[in-house]
Amino acid sequence: MKLFADGGIAGRKVLITGAARGIGAVLARQLHAKGASVALLGVEPEQLAEVAAECGDAPWRYCDVGDFAQVERVVATLVAELGGLDVVVANAGIAKQLALIGGDPSILEETLTVNVLGVYYTLRAAGPYICHPGGYVLIVSSLAAAVNLPLAGAYSASKAAAEALGHTLRNEIRHTGAKVGIAYFAELDTDMTTRGFGTAAAREILGRSTVSGVAPLGPAIDGIERAIARRKRQTVSPWWVSIVLPFRPIAQYVIDIALRRGVAVALEIARTEDAPFTTDQPARPRRMERPA
Structure with a gap:
């Protein structure tokens, strides 16, 4: 495997999941522009094809990351088309x-699956x-892994679990020379913020749509x-996320006090809001049996 001096992007072979839009799509374009070879997967074929075309006809595949067999097959295919792999961005x-x-x-169930x-x-x-040596994994977690908000329990739990997987993997692959990083983002200008929450x-809880205000996507991609x-x-x-992370208990305490207003009403709205x-x-099989 080719070794890279830390600081370079050109020549790296990068696999990106969730690459049809948002962080994944913008990242793919930027890495391609800096000389990396990218491979893309996601569940929106038309958008993926457009991003791939903008990245020098990069290899791409439809892939449901919640389907183990599909992921194994698609990743192997894309790595073969790239001619190897240096970086995976989960x-x-x-x-x-x-x-x-x-x-x-x-x-x-669906949130944990994906x-x-x-x-x-x-x-x-x-x-x-x-x-x-030279290999790298980046797991996109969230500030939500550290500070938990009402109605975001599914998302927070999933991102905390992703964070734990990253810390564990770092120790398990250190001897190979590969490294693992974790990304912690607050509310960025993507569908994750506007459509999700x-x-x-x-x-009703916040008095607006976000806690900290929507931040531009560019600095996160950089x-x-x-x-x-x-x-x-x-x-x-x-x-400022780097300041919050070491003080998780304090940040959670502040959130617990600040967001008391409106929670009861918000819960009633959330139970029926589409x-x-x-x-x-x-479509996937449901993992739990429902009571009649």
Whole structure:
């Protein structure tokens, strides 16, 4: 495997999940422009084809990251088309509000399927190819893994689990020379924010659609690029997330006090509000039996 001096992007072979839109699509374009070879997967074929065309006709495949066999097959195919693999960005993720009591259990099931099992399946499939000096894994977690908001329990739990997978994998593959990084983002200008939590229930709690305000996507993408180039342990956006992370208990206490108003009403709204997932998902068998 070719070794890269930390700081370079050109020549790296990068696999990106959830590459049809948002972080994945913008990242693919930027890495391609810097000389990387990218391969893309996701569940929106038309958008994926457009992004791939803008990335020098990059290889791409439809892939449901919640389907183990499909991930194994697609990752092997894309790596073969790339001619190897240096970096995998486990970016695919979904969000949808959920009242933990009285909400629809399938929301939690679907969120964990994509955001946790999807990350694990991706790491398992790509792992043999990136376990070399110069190899790198970046898992897109969230500030929600550290600070938990009402109605975001499914998303927060999934991102905390993804974070734990990243920390574990770092120790398991260190001896190979590969490294693992985790990205922690607050509310960025993507569908994850506007479609996932820009709801009537959220506004009842916050008095607006977001907690911290929507941050531009550009700095986050630049941060991911630097993380890949230097194989960094962590990247954040906006910058202040790096200050919050070491003080998780304090930040959670502040949130607990600040967001008391409107929670009871918001929960009632959330139980019946027709809020969509941030990305439409393939039909899957339900994992739990429902009482009659």
